[in-house]
Amino acid sequence: MLSPLLSGVSTVRHGFFTRQGGTSWDRGDLNCGLAADDDPSHVDENRRRVRDHLPALALVSLTQTHSTEVVSLTAAPDWPRGRGPEGDGLVTRVPGLALGVLSADCGALLAVDPVAGVIGAAHSGWKGTAGNITRALIDAMAGQGAEPARIRLALGPMIRQASYEVGPEFPDHFRGAVADHERFFRPAARDGHFLGDIARIIAAQAAAEGVTHFEDIGGDTYADPDRFFSARRSAHQRQPDSGRLISAIALQGDN
Numbered sequence: 001m002l003s004p005l006l007s008g009v010s011t012v013r014h015g016f017f018t019r020q021g022g023t024s025w026d027r028g029d030l031n032c033g034l035a036a037d038d039d040p041s042h043v044d045e046n047r048r049r050v051r052d053h054l055p056a057l058a059l060v061s062l063t064q065t066h067s068t069e070v071v072s073l074t075a076a077p078d079w080p081r082g083r084g085p086e087g088d089g090l091v092t093r094v095p096g097l098a099l100g101v102l103s104a105d106c107g108a109l110l111a112v113d114p115v116a117g118v119i120g121a122a123h124s125g126w127k128g129t130a131g132n133i134t135r136a137l138i139d140a141m142a143g144q145g146a147e148p149a150r151i152r153l154a155l156g157p158m159i160r161q162a163s164y165e166v167g168p169e170f171p172d173h174f175r176g177a178v179a180d181h182e183r184f185f186r187p188a189a190r191d192g193h194f195l196g197d198i199a200r201i202i203a204a205q206a207a208a209e210g211v212t213h214f215e216d217i218g219g220d221t222y223a224d225p226d227r228f229f230s231a232r233r234s235a236h237q238r239q240p241d242s243g244r245l246i247s248a249i250a251l252q253g254d255n
Contacts, residue, residue, distance in 0.1 A: 003154035005215035006249070009114045011053050013054040013098075014109060014249040016156035022046040024243060031229070032061075033102045033244025034083070044081060050100070056068065056250040057096035062087040064102060065125040070120075070140040073097065080108040088133055089122035091140040096253025102247050104229040105159040105221050107202055108247035109137060113146035119249050129198050130173045134205040147212035156226055156247050157219025161186070161197040164222070164232075168192040221245075236251070 022030030023042045030039050030046050035130040051059040059077055063086045070089030076097050077084060090099040099121040101108050106125035112118070122128070122137040138148055165188045174181040184201050185194040197217055206214045221228035234242040 001157065001216050001217060001219065003110065003217050005213060006110060006112060006154050007133060009112050011114060011117065011252050012119060013056070013111050013251055013252060014110050015050070015054065016066060016110070016247045017245060019051055019229050019243060019245060021228065022049065029243050030246075031243030032100070032246035033146075035241060036243045037240050038243065041248065048063055048080065050246055050248055051098060054098055054248060055249075056098035056249050057192055057253060059098040059100050059248060060080065060084055060090070060245070061100040061102060064088050064091060065124050065242065066125045068121065068131040068136045069131040070133070070136045072140050072143060081097065087192060088124075088128050089137045089140065091120040091137070091144060093118050093251070094145055095251045098248045100248040102244040102246055103156075103158065103240045104231040104244050107158040107198060108156040108245070109134065109153060109202070110120060110156070110247055110249040111137065111141065111153045112202050112249065113150045114152070115150050116145035116147070117251060118144045118146040119251055122249065123247055124202055126196070126198055127175070129201055129205070130177045132177050132205055134202055135209050137213065138206075138209045151211050152213040153206050153211050153215070155199060155214075155216045156197060157200055157217070157245075159222045159230065159232060160199065160220040161195045162223070162224035163220055164196045164198065165190065166194050166196045168194070174201060177201070179208070189235050
């Protein structure tokens with residue numbers, strides 16, 4: 001899946017990849033995370049397919065921990081199997097280096113400043129959103145010459161409000177993370193519970209940081225099992241841990 005906003009930048013290649021077109025399990029899933037019960041060689045092959053599809057010289061990602069830690073790369077890292085230290089965001093100006101983030105309901109953000117030649121990617125789950133990893137990503141991009149007003153920021157498929165029931169204490173996590181946080185939660189059918197709109201919170205956070213070029217490409221990971229992995233859906237159906245989708249972006253280089 002592509003973002004028209006990012007596709008308008010000729011110097012980058014990107015993709016919000018679905019679960020289709022891989023080698024995992026008996027369904028040919030494109031699982032790109034080692035956390036799932038999958039053969040590591042299948043995960044490596046799936047990641048190779050993503051890298052070649054972009055195309056890019058290398059594809060790297062972090063050991064995600066639902067943090068607001070963003071790692072800035074000034075050279076292609078020599079990480080075993082392309083997997084780096086703990087963190088949830090990546091920024092670089094290195095051509096041919098694809099930045100990847102994994103998700104299975106959480107938000108995936110891909111970004112570029114076409115003038116500065118800086119790209120970024122971030123995994124924004126509810127904890128990262130409560131901590132405002134969007135701000136951390138924009139700050140890290142600014143550290144490499146980007147300006148918020150020039151940044152193009154796209155949000156990929158994730159769990160949407162209609163599918164995301166949360167408990168009575170959950171909205172309080174976002175107090176201070178976004179103005180008027182209560183407006184992003186509406187009552188659920190279950191008494192005292194809410195339906196949370198994390199995607200709209202992310203959009204509001206981006207706007208608050210001065211990002212005017214923002215796009216949400218849509219897609220509900222929970223409600224669309226044919227295209228997307230969903231950790232919450234797997235838990236509700238008492239299935240094994242779900243696979244992980246990957247979203248990636250790369251500056252065009254000598255690929």
